[in-house]
Each structure stands twice: as structure tokens, then as C-alpha cells.
Amino acid sequence: MPLIETVQLTKRFGERTIVNSVSLTVQQNEIFGFLGKNGAGKSTFINMLTGIVRPSSGTIRLFDGDGNTAEWKRRIGVLPDYSTFYDSLTARDHLLYLSRVKGIRVTKKECDRILEEVGLAEHAGKRAKAFSFGMKKKLGIAQALLGDPELLFLDEPTSGVDVESSLQIQQLLLRLQKEGRTIFMTSHNLHEIEKICTRIAIMKAGTIAAAGSLSELQAKHRSWRTVTVRHAALADKPYELVSFVEGLGKHLEWREEALSLEVDDKRKVAALIRAFVHAGVDIYHVCGDEPSLERIFLEE
């Protein structure tokens, strides 16, 4: 069942089109990663889905069209970008107030449990104005978890957070997915997206440049693969071998005992090995890498 469905969703600010006719579907129980460079339109897109920004045109359907907007708001949790808080309220007070705004009753004990999950248990009674950027981010995640939402929208949940907390948040997201939640998240941390997301979309200049599971995206980009050859040390690289290798592919990196190169055809790997043998250079190891998300992201 699609939990999020957008059809030709567009947002214009004056003459500028920030999100251009994006149609996207997110299935239930997915962790959907949304990638894009700064200014690509990721946050505007997520803000349209959560009601922070009004679309210029197109449609949004959450929960397969089940219920109205007011009901959707009770079933979602949102971590907006640039989370700022009420200076005079403590972390616990924030959760109590925001749960009441949502129309749900949450006990102090429940608030403390959520704060513990994001690693803020010992700061429950501290005012938000004393919080660091990372702590505010954690509080942002905590408020998104209020009321056990079925669908979570998280805009860069781990940016500005230390490595340990980042791993803790990743574990939390994986656990929430196991429990049946659907998560729609943006991040600049490609390793994190690669690690936890079941499907990925890459946004470029307001449109979806690529979407699918990591293996689907890799398959699309597999025409270019990185070949690494470890060989005997070469004081002087034979001219013929160098000129042949240079013409074989792109992004060539050649150190004294290893070479890496991207080729678009597996027959070129065989040609590369033959060239080494022909030049009398011993080969110790050859391996071909799958295209990384980083490479896919940069190429899209």
C-alpha cells in the first residue's frame, strides 16, 4: 500500500520553480532516503508533504487517501529542518506541549522514555535554550516520535550530531521500521542512506533524477565499474602500457603498485589484464567494485 503518493507536485516561489512536477510513491514500512545537493528542492518537497509549505500544483495523498488532513497530522511525525525550540520550555515540557497541540495525552513517564531513546534522558529538565545544536536535533527527533506515528518525515536527522549519537539514531530508525513504521528522510550522509534506506531518490534541480533501491540504482550505473589492479612495483611505467590504459576508461589513478580505473565494458577488464601480461608486469590482484551511492549521486 503506498503511504505517500505525489502526482506532479510542483512548488514555485515567484518565477523560480523549486520542485518541478515530482511524482513519487513510498510504500508502507520503507525507509525512503531522499538525496540531493543543497538547493535541489529536498526540504521544499518534504515541507509540502508535511503541510509546512503549500504546493503550487499537483496532489499529495498520504495513507492511500485514507482520512482527511487533520487525521493525517495525527498519524505523522515530523522533524523539520532548522529545528528551533521555545527557549523557556524544558525538553520534557516541549514534548508535553507539542503532544497536546497534536491532540494526544502523553504522560511525563512517556516523555522521559522518548527522551531516553534519543539520548536526552539526563537533560529532560533542562531548558532548550541551553541545548547544543546536536541536542536540539535529538529533541527534534523526540518530538517527531510523539504519539507513535505511523509515518515519519525526518529532514536530516543526523546532521550536526556526534558519531555515537548518529549510530544510536540509525539503530532507532531501523527498530522503528521493524515495528512497522514508514520513514521518509533526507540526508547528506550517503553512507547512512546506503546503510539504512530500502529505497532512494536523488533530486536534482527540483526533479527526481533517479529513484529505486540501491541495487536498482547500481544496476543502472553498472555500465561503469571501477577496476582495481594490484601489480608488481614499477619504477618506470612502460609507455605503451600507459597510453593503452589511459585510453581504456576514465578516472584513472595509478600509484606505484596499484591502479584503479573506471571502465564501461567488462571486456575492457580482460583487455587491461592482457596489456599487463603483454608488458611483462606481474598482477597480484584484480577486483571490480559495484558503483557506490556516492558515485551514483555525483553522476546523477
Next chain:
Amino acid sequence: MWAICIHEFIRLFRSVKSLITIAFIAGVSYWVSDLVNQAAGFISQHELTEGHALGVFALVMLFGPLFVFGLSHDMINREVSSRTVRFLVTRTSRFRIVLGKCFGVLLFWLCCMLVTFGTVLASVHTFDVKTFLECMSMLVYSVSLCLLLSVLIARPSYTMFGGIILGLFLPILGIWTLASSQPAAKWIGYLLPYAYLEKGEAYIGVIWLYALLFLATSALLFQRRDF
């Protein structure tokens, strides 16, 4: 909506400015009512009751808009500029946010008026219902106008400046429209609460209609905003 209303109400009560405002209004009202009470032998009972509430009436008519704008000029744009509004719009409807904010500020002024009229009641044992309603009408008009300003103007610093100007200008304009015989004054007078307060009775309802209009316009504008 009620969570936002209570939050706004408590926020106002936590502010030192608000407490000073309440103390000032209650203090002046008590002083005037006591002064009028000393002249009780020279005036009728009906005039005495109205006289007791004269202090609070004069304060609200002359400084009510200034007090309201001074304390609540940023009731909406504060949340917008600090982006905390994002936590609200993703949880409840925009109409409820506007209504909650408005009710929170109104609740504060209702309490302020009850404290003030309560002080008068405790000291001279009179409670002028008519003056109480007139004061509340003026405050409802000011609060809803303040709400509209806070939705229209994005920066709290601008609404603070604009609010103070408007708060000072409104009573001056009101007095001019009542005193002047120029046609322009008459027309401008229709937009302000002072003429309706002077006419009294059912005309006071027009002030509430204006407040409703400001509230509806604020809700409509807020509905169309991106955060």
C-alpha cells in the same frame, strides 16, 4: 487549539511587562474609584457606579490598544520567525493555531479586566457590567487587529514599532473622529470602535463584528502562508 491558547496565556503571565501592565491598570483603577468614592455625597448612585469604573474605562480607551500591541504584537510572527510554527502546522490546522493564539491573548485580557474590576468591587463594592463589556469590546477589537498585524508583517521588530505607532494613533484618531464635524472624520469613525462605544447598546456589536472580520482575515492569510 486549547493547548496553544493556554500556552500563549501562560507565556503572557510569565512576562514581567504583562504583570506591570496588570498592576498599573488595577492600581490606577483602584485610585480613581477611591477618589470618586470620596465625592459620593455630591453625585447620584448611578453616576457613582459609573464613576467607580471611570479609571479603568479611561485607561482602556486611551491606552488599551497600546497595551495590547505592546504585549502581543508578535503573537504569530514570533513563531514564524523562530520557525517553531513548523511544529504547530504539522500537528494541527492553521485555523486552530490562529484561534488558539487569539483566545490565549483574549483570556489574558479577560483576567486582567476581572482583576481590575475585582479590585474596584473589593474597594467600593460596585461592579459596572456595562463598562466591563465596553472595555472588553475595545480589547477584543485591539487584540484581533494586533493578530492581523502579526500575520501580515513577518518581522516581530516591525510589528513592535508599527504596533506602538498604531496603539498611540488609534485613540488620537478616535477622539478626533468624535470631536470633529468633518465628513472624513465621520467615515473614519465607522472603522474605529470609539463611535460605536459612544452610541452604546446594540452598536457595540459592530465592534465585535469588526473583530470577527480581523480574525477571519488573519486566518485566511495564515492559511495561505508558507513557513
